[in-house]
Amino acid sequence: MKKLCVLYLVMVCCSPVIAQDNFRPRLKKWFIPDHSTVQFAGNIGFLAVGPGYKSANQKLEIDILLGYLPQSIGGTNLTTLTVKSSYSPWHIELNDTYEITPLTVGALVGYTPGNQFSIRWPGHxxxxxxxxxxxxxxxxxxxxxxxRSGSAHRKVKHIKLYYEIGSYDLLLISYIQNRKILRLSDVTNLALGIKMGF
Amino acid sequence: MKREDFTKNEVSSSKWQIKFKQIQHICRALIIHRSFYVSRPSLLLSSLFVTGIMACSDPFQYNPNQVILDKNQQDLNAKNIARIQKRIPSDTVRFILMGDSQRFYDELADFVESANQQRDISFVLHAGDISDFGLTQEFKWVHEIMQDLRVPYLTVLGNHDLIANASTAYRKMYGDFNYSFEFGTNKFIFINTNSREFNFDGTVPDLPWLKQELANNPLQNNAFVIAHIPPFDADFDPKLEKEYAEILAADPHVNLTLYGHQHTFRNGTFYNDGVEYYLTTSMQDRGYLLITTWKGGYLVDRIKF
Known part of the structure; x- marks a missing residue:
């Protein structure tokens, strides 16, 4: 599994570079990602990496992330494949270099394989x-x-830092049913990430 | 930011006071230095990060199935047995059987309040299904609430406590699936009876272990067998039901055996063999059993809260 992760990581990080060498930007094939994402925490792994795609109007982004949580940190080894979509209705340009996205909302589905996990419950x-x-x-x-947008001559043209406060179904249900004991901060958690555009 | 300065200067203040001051400082900085931040947006973002991190008590989670526990959240049953056994038992021992706290945290907090009003309690037994979804986070919430009990608590494994990574979390947090301890003239035997979770493979419940535990009773103490699923339930291995009941009936020191799982109070001598089976209800149903025992006798009260 570790080898697979490393291979995936290398593929993901190289794909936009390869793309640049082989295709002119306008002729970019649909499957060539717009950016690479690295995310810390957020219930999809200690670190999750993967390619991302942007809609033409820049408002919708889809990321496919492979996350890994080592036993030394998480008590158990867990690998998670996540499909994540984010919607950012506004972009505010501060100056030539910086742009702020004040709000992003999104949803994701994470798949964690393992003997102890199942999509459908077994027959017994x-x-x-x-x-x-x-x-x-x-x-x-x-x-x-x-x-931050850099010069067009650079390999990495954009670097985006993002934060997300999120929760998942099981925690939200627990919160809704226990409003006396649980606070919203008990069921939410923070994720930080970088997106590098090429 | 100036986080370090604050923590250095105000070591004596409580954690929350420090956090509040930090937030206050950041807010003030944001208002005063708006122009400063506009020219250096990364600073704005980093201050937003810091504010966000401080707003959450446990800000980063890596996976719903992570099993991350502090030292003081580990091996709780062994630690609590040591606490119970430190006290000198009287001839009459009184304890509480509650269970199925799964996702009923508000009710569990009310239970703790009610239990703390009972007099002369030595300990509380949780009859299993501590968690609902098998998340370590749920175990932690339950432990946090149960820590307000005036007496130690012990647990037996429920079927929900085996879901996903819960079996790993239970082992780490509470300990073995099968265990026993003695207090006064009583022996308490806790056994995993969640056969369905093991696909009815014939190993659960571990009947040889149960026999051995019952046989190892040189002082002829009252023996209490405590489990989550009662033998007459569909989730108990039907191949082992008869033998299980016979083992209990064959031991003259077993008069009372305790369970949860069905979310309702029930009791009776279901096998007409002199052994009385008692089921406690769920936290959602807001009830528990108050059990008083002495050499050769017992009394069980149903309590609603």
């Missing part, structure tokens, strides 16, 4: 015995970002 459970899937985890978040 009656139907509906447990109603949720342990391998798939839907989550939602809100956050913001700041982007």
């Amino acid at each position: 459970y009656p139907r509906g015995y447990y109603w949720w899937s342990t391998a798939l985890r839907p989550a939602a978040f809100a956050g913001g970002a700041i982007e």
Whole structure:
């Protein structure tokens, strides 16, 4: 699994560079990513990396991230594949170099494989015995970002730093049913990340 | 930012006071130095980060199934047994059986309040299903609430405490799935009876272990077998039901055996063999059992809160 992760990481980081060598920007094939993302925390791994795509109007972004949590940090090794979509309705240009994204909202689904997890419960459970899937985890978040645009001659043309405050289905249900004991801060957590555009 | 200065200068202040001062400082800086920040937006963002981090009590989570526990959240059953056994037992021992706290934190807090009003309690037994979704976070929430009890608490493994990484979390946080301890003229035996979670493979409950524990009772103490799923439930291995009941009936020191799981109070001598089975209800149903025991006898009260 570790080897697979490293291979994936190398592929992801190289793909935009390869793309630049082989294609002119205007002729970029649809599958060539617009940016690479590295995210810390946010329930998709200690670190998660992967390619990202942007809509033409720059408002919608889709990231496909492979996250890893080592046993030394998480008590158990966990690998998570995440599909994440973010919507940012506004971009505020501060000057030639900096741009602020005041609000980003989004949703994601993380898939964590493992013997102890399942998408559908095995046959020895009656139907509906447990109603949720342990391998798939839907989550939602809100956050913001700041982007620095460099010169067009540079390899990395944009660097975006973002933060997200998010939660997932099981925690939100717990919060809704226990408003006396649980605070919103008990069920939310913070993620930080970098997106590098090429 | 100037976080270090603050923590250095105000070591005596409480953690929250420091956090509040830090937030205040950042807000003031933001207002005064607006123009400064506009020219250096990365500073604005970093101050937003710091504010965000401080707003959450446990800001970073890496996976819903992570098993991250502090030292003082580990090996709780062994630690609590040591606390219980430090006290000198009287002839009559009184304890509480509650269970199925799964996702009912508000009710659990009310239970703790009610339990703390009971007199002469030695300990509380949690009959399992501590968590609902099998998340370590849920175990932590339950422990945080149960820590307000005036007496130690012990747990037995429930079927929900085996979901996903919960079995790893339970082992680390509470300890073995099967264990026992003695207090006064009583022996308490906790056993994993969640057969369905092991696909009815014939190993759960571990009947040889149970026999051995019951046999190892040289002082002829009252023996209490405590588990999550009662033998007459569909989640208990049907191949082992009869033998389990017979083992309990064959031991003259077992008069009372305790369970949870069905979210309702129930009791009876279901196998007509002299052994009385008691089920406590869930926290959602806002009830628990108050059990008083002495050499050769017991009394069970249903309490609603």
